[in-house]
Amino acid sequence: MPTALIQTRDLLKIYRVGDTEVRALDGVTMQITTGDFVAVMGPSGSGKSTFMNVLGCLDRPSGGEYLLDGRPVANLTDDALAEVRNRSVGFVFQNFNLLPRTSALENVELPLVYAGVAARERNLRAAEMIAKVGLAARGHHQPAQLSGGQQQRVAIARALVTRPKLILADEPTGALDSRTSLEIMALLQELNRTGMTVVIVTHENDIARFARRVLRFRDGRVVADEANPPLDAALMFAEEPVHA
Amino acid sequence: MNLYALLRVALRALAINKLRSLLTMLGIIIGVGAVIVMIAVGSGAQARVEEQIRSLGSNLLLILSGATTSGGVRMGFGSNLTLTEDDAAAIPREIPEVTAAPALRGSAQIVWGNQNWSTVIFGVTPEYLEVRQWEIAAGRRFDATDMAGAAKVCLIGQTVARQLFGGVDPVGQSIRVRRVPFTVVGVLEGKGQSMMGSDQDDLVIMPISTARKRVLGAANLAKQRSVGTIWVKVPEGNDMKAAEEQVRALLRQRHRLQPGQDDDFSLRNLEEVAAAQEASSRVLALLLAAVASVSLVVGGIGIMNIMLVSVTERTREIGLRRAVGARTRDILGQFLVEAVTLSLIGGLAGIALGVGAAFGIARIAGWRIVLSPEAVVLAVAFAFAIGVFFGFYPARKAARLNPVEALRFE
Ligand SMILES: Nc1ncnc2c1ncn2[C@@H]1O[C@H](COP(=O)(O)OP(=O)(O)OP(=O)(O)O)[C@@H](O)[C@H]1O
Ligand SMILES: [Mg+2]
Numbered sequence: 001m002p003t004a005l006i007q008t009r010d011l012l013k014i015y016r017v018g019d020t021e022v023r024a025l026d027g028v029t030m031q032i033t034t035g036d037f038v039a040v041m042g043p044s045g046s047g048k049s050t051f052m053n054v055l056g057c058l059d060r061p062s063g064g065e066y067l068l069d070g071r072p073v074a075n076l077t078d079d080a081l082a083e084v085r086n087r088s089v090g091f092v093f094q095n096f097n098l099l100p101r102t103s104a105l106e107n108v109e110l111p112l113v114y115a116g117v118a119a120r121e122r123n124l125r126a127a128e129m130i131a132k133v134g135l136a137a138r139g140h141h142q143p144a145q146l147s148g149g150q151q152q153r154v155a156i157a158r159a160l161v162t163r164p165k166l167i168l169a170d171e172p173t174g175a176l177d178s179r180t181s182l183e184i185m186a187l188l189q190e191l192n193r194t195g196m197t198v199v200i201v202t203h204e205n206d207i208a209r210f211a212r213r214v215l216r217f218r219d220g221r222v223v224a225d226e227a228n229p230p231l232d233a234a235l236m237f238a239e240e241p242v243h244a
Numbered sequence: 245m246n247l248y249a250l251l252r253v254a255l256r257a258l259a260i261n262k263l264r265s266l267l268t269m270l271g272i273i274i275g276v277g278a279v280i281v282m283i284a285v286g287s288g289a290q291a292r293v294e295e296q297i298r299s300l301g302s303n304l305l306l307i308l309s310g311a312t313t314s315g316g317v318r319m320g321f322g323s324n325l326t327l328t329e330d331d332a333a334a335i336p337r338e339i340p341e342v343t344a345a346p347a348l349r350g351s352a353q354i355v356w357g358n359q360n361w362s363t364v365i366f367g368v369t370p371e372y373l374e375v376r377q378w379e380i381a382a383g384r385r386f387d388a389t390d391m392a393g394a395a396k397v398c399l400i401g402q403t404v405a406r407q408l409f410g411g412v413d414p415v416g417q418s419i420r421v422r423r424v425p426f427t428v429v430g431v432l433e434g435k436g437q438s439m440m441g442s443d444q445d446d447l448v449i450m451p452i453s454t455a456r457k458r459v460l461g462a463a464n465l466a467k468q469r470s471v472g473t474i475w476v477k478v479p480e481g482n483d484m485k486a487a488e489e490q491v492r493a494l495l496r497q498r499h500r501l502q503p504g505q506d507d508d509f510s511l512r513n514l515e516e517v518a519a520a521q522e523a524s525s526r527v528l529a530l531l532l533a534a535v536a537s538v539s540l541v542v543g544g545i546g547i548m549n550i551m552l553v554s555v556t557e558r559t560r561e562i563g564l565r566r567a568v569g570a571r572t573r574d575i576l577g578q579f580l581v582e583a584v585t586l587s588l589i590g591g592l593a594g595i596a597l598g599v600g601a602a603f604g605i606a607r608i609a610g611w612r613i614v615l616s617p618e619a620v621v622l623a624v625a626f627a628f629a630i631g632v633f634f635g636f637y638p639a640r641k642a643a644r645l646n647p648v649e650a651l652r653f654e
Pocket of ligand 2: 048
């Protein structure tokens with residue numbers, strides 16, 4: 001039986017702006033098993049990003065329980081949370097968030113710097129990850145010299161470099177055209193096939209189709225949880241006509 | 245993250261905005277430079293004062309003719325010659341171990357060949373040079389025989405030797421002092437400037453008997469044996485205050501002054517004068533350094549300003565670093581090291597500027613400077629402290645950013 005990598009119960013996140021209270025997460029109870037590929041969907045403001053940030057230990061919930069890999073994270077110190085983010089989670093963002101004027105390789109190395117890995121090993125592992133996302137030849141390019149899809153690949157390499165259990169991607173294809181989006185989805189599917197747990201947020205049904213499971217949010221709650229026979233992005237990418 | 249990694253990150257961040265980093269450092273460069281120059285000039289002035297004090301000779305009392313005050317009004321010293329050679333002779337007789345040297349002062353035109361120079365003439369006894377601890381550079385002193393015979397011999401100071409003789413050896417030459425021919429028997433060693441800024445080497449010394457009879461004349465002197473000043477040397481280790489009181493009592497008695505009547509002379513303990521000078525030069529040096537450090541503080545504020553801008557500009561970067569595992573202290577360290585790097589590089593450049601400027605001042609203005617390694621170390625330590633102090637607030641601000649909000653920041 002597959003183990004639950006993520007377990008939440010009655011997860012709450014409440015923001016107070018003036019007198020009004022915004023319930024960004026309003027009692028989220030769910031599990032994600034190891035090796036799953038989950039797409040989180042829902043209207044704008046429904047709490048998807050908030051949910052991802054809590055899962056990634058970047059944000060603390062206002063209430064409820066969260067177990068990551070069987071371990072409750074509620075009582076961890078800030079430094080311990082930083083270590084969880086460093087070791088167990090890889091973030092991918094809509095706007096890539098690469099350090100400007102810094103080579104792709106050095107961007108990929110960054111999490112290893114905070115993990116205290118020696119320079120020599122950092123270089124090796126960063127080069128390995130860059131090759132894995134198919135950018136071996138672009139390691140010394142700076143973000144400004146790379147296309148959006150290539151930048152997102154670098155960001156994915158950076159998320160993978162500490163060999164985390166979980167990839168959290170908040171609208172990873174939001175800034176990319178459909179063809180490049182397929183490329184990125186193919187890469188994520190490939191990672192998932194090797195056992196990596198992947199959670200992505202997306203607005204597009206076309207993107208959600210590549211996940212095994214779709215969670216729908218509304219007003220901070222999970223309103224639907226559907227299994228999904230995933231399409232193969234790599235296959236579609238191969239069939240997609242190339243637009244000049 | 246270790247210090248080396250932090251330093252690399254800092255250097256890279258600073259290299260991205262080279263001009264901005266340079267302009268920010270400029271405040272520290274100027275501040276450190278100013279501190280170094282001011283300390284160099286201040287210690288130079290102090291060193292000069294100390295040298296002057298040494299040139300004066302130690303354990304000296306100076307007695308001047310005429311009252312210090314008369315009905316509250318300060319009188320010109322020596323305008324009324326109340327002291328005499330007999331007073332000078334009485335002092336070592338009545339007070340054991342002290343030496344007294346009377347001096348009669350006047351000015352005169354002196355001529356050698358077609359050269360002439362206007363200088364100060366001192367008529368003194370052989371004790372004078374001993375009391376003033378004044379060595380001779382060439383020739384000989386005059387002695388008791390010269391005194392007794394009112395011999396027409398004189399010693400000249402370095403300035404006179406240079407002005408009148410140029411490169412020629414003055415010893416044995418004949419000069420005219422107020423038309424009276426004198427033989428130069430010796431040249432005094434240089435003493436440099438006095439504390440009041442006058443040239444101590446611009447003088448001619450001759451036996452007091454000769455001065456009185458042949459040069460300064462009795463016409464402008466009230467009494468036959470009167471003198472303007474008496475120098476008194478007290479042996480090393482004796483109580484100067486006690487000696488001062490003994491001399492005062494003796495002179496009051498000799499001048500038949502009633503109790504309650506003001507002194508008709510004034511007594512100075514030169515050590516006290518010197519100590520006061522030294523203290524004021526030290527205060528001046530401190531003041532200069534303090535003023536200069538204000539510019540360092542201003543430089544520090546510049547660093548703080550730029551670091552705050554930098555933190556805001558790099559909010560997203562900070563969020564990203566937090567997301568990939570940076571702890572708050574990693575972020576704090578990163579920005580602190582960046583601020584300290586700015587201030588330290590600025591400090592090192594400031595040393596170069598300061599040392600260069602100090603030598604420039606020494607050369608162009610001719611001021612005495614003293615460059616001490618302590619001052620350099622102090623300036624760098626100060627720059628470092630400024631970096632830490634003014635870098636801390638922006639760094640803490642960066643470290644305290646909420647990572648989620650930082651990542652959302654536009
Ligand atoms: N720092 C904050 N302060 C106040 N309210 C906030 C804050 N962050 C998020 N919210 C609110 O929480 C709710 C959920 O926000 P969240 O960003 O999770 O939505 P989302 O589902 O990701 O939307 P989108 O699809 O537009 O990205 C929104 O109503 C938002 O206004
Ligand atoms: Mg969102």
